Amino acid sequence: MKMIQRVVIGDGERVLVYRNRQFQRVLGPGAYWLFAPFSQVEVVVHDIGKPEYAGRDVEALIGALGARLSEHFALADLGMTEVGLVLKNGKIEDVLAPGTRKLYWTGLVPVEVRAISVADSLEVPAHVVRRLRQLGVLDKVAVPLVVPAESAGLVFIDGKLARVLEAGAYAFWNFQKNVAAEVIELRVQSVEVSGQELLTRDKVSLRVNLAASMRVTDAVAARTKVAKYGDYLYRELQYGLRKAVSAKTLDELLGDKASLDADIYGYVRGRMGEMGVEVLGVGVKDVILPGEMKEILNSVVQAEKAAQANVIRRREEANAMRSALNTARLMEESPTLLRLKELETLEKVTEKIDKLTVFGGLEGVLGQLVKPVKSA
Incomplete structure (x- = not known):
């Protein structure tokens, strides 16, 4: 067994001396001779x-050093x-959980431990958030939350709503309590309800596509x-659509x-208002009928259009007959007008004749082409 032991300590080192497995002292940089004739060092x-x-x-170190602890440790x-x-x-380099008891050497690197109370608020200060994000440890010790514009952030602590947040970046310590955060979008959103098979009051099956717009107000x-x-x-849009169609x-x-x-719209708006959701509008996009129903409707439409065409045709014929009757009455009352009509008719007839032989002058032509019927 060595009676004397020489120890050399560098600037970046410290030595703890134990005698008989009990702490004795701390040695700083330098060379030392340790004398231990009857004990183990x-x-x-x-x-x-x-x-x-x-x-x-x-x-053991805290108890042994007592008031001299700050000379070597933080x-x-x-x-x-x-x-x-x-x-x-x-600079912030680490985060310690509540209840931690730990020592840091202070001889070479200046070390400081700052305590932050989380009794009243779990929110992490903004400058600490930035530093922890830079170190890449933010997600390990806190719950980060980014609330975009036109959104609201909800923070729940142990299942209870704790805070409502506006747009911005936040973080909350995740020690001892269960912290959860959600983002609720406040912008206008669209909802599509497609392919709903429904029956009308007269038992006709059809398929309806519906669109709605909404936004969260609370x-x-x-x-x-x-x-x-x-x-x-x-x-609720499904229920409202089924109720209205039936x-x-x-x-x-x-x-x-x-x-x-x-x-x-009236049905859904009343149901959603108490849920903090405002329905801005509802519109039926498509009403799709089965194939056989389409053929029936096409037949009905064709029949209706044909009937309308017949009515129009009869009306025009009646108008034409009425116009012809009025013309005949005028010609009966005016021989000159009758003569003009005869000449107009002769002009139309001669347009289609290549050669015309006239006997007896114009009166002969008219006598042969136009023979008035004398009443008995």
Whole structure:
């Protein structure tokens, strides 16, 4: 057994001396002779370039050094409602959880431990958020949340709504309590309800596509009064559409689609208002009929159009006969007008004749072409 032991310590080192497995003292840089004639001396060299004390005897060192602890160590002693920020050379380098008790060497790197109370608020200060994001440890110690413009952020702590946030970047310590954050969009959104198979009041089957626009006006109500307000709105649009279609016949439905939109809108708006969701508009995009129903409707339309054409034709014939009767009456009352009509007729006839032989002058031609019928 060696009676004297020489120890050389560098500038970036510290030595803990143990005698008979009990802590005795801390040695700084230099050369030392340790005399131990009747006891066993152990020296443990520590690299203080890494300030975190890695030994397992933290409590023994604190008790043994007492008031001299600050000469060699910085003590992090956090309460159960405190988070510790470890600063090295004035910069945040680490985060300590509540209740942590830890030692840091202070001889080479300046170390400071700042305690932040989380008893009243779990929000992480903005400058700390930026530094922790830079270090890449933000997600490990906090719940980050970015709230875009035209949105609202909801923070739940242990299942209870704690805060409503406007647009911006936030983070909340995730120690001891369960922190959850959600973003609710406040912009106008569209909802499509497609391929709904429905029956009208007169038992006609058809398929309807519906579109609606909505926006969240109360983020808290939309999140807390219903599990998923989007699914709830979709279901209410289905119910409103089925109710409105079943109350109308096919003719009423096709003839006044605007009233169908109004009926659905009135039903859904009343149901969604208490959920913090405003329905801005509802419109039926397509009404699709089965193939056989299309053929029947086409036949009906063709029959209606044919009837309308017959009515128009009869009306025009009546107008033509009435005009001819009036012309005949005028010619009967005026021989000159009758003569002009004869000449007009002769002109039209001669346009289609290549050669014409005239006997007896113009009177002979007219006598042969136009023979008035004398009444008995």
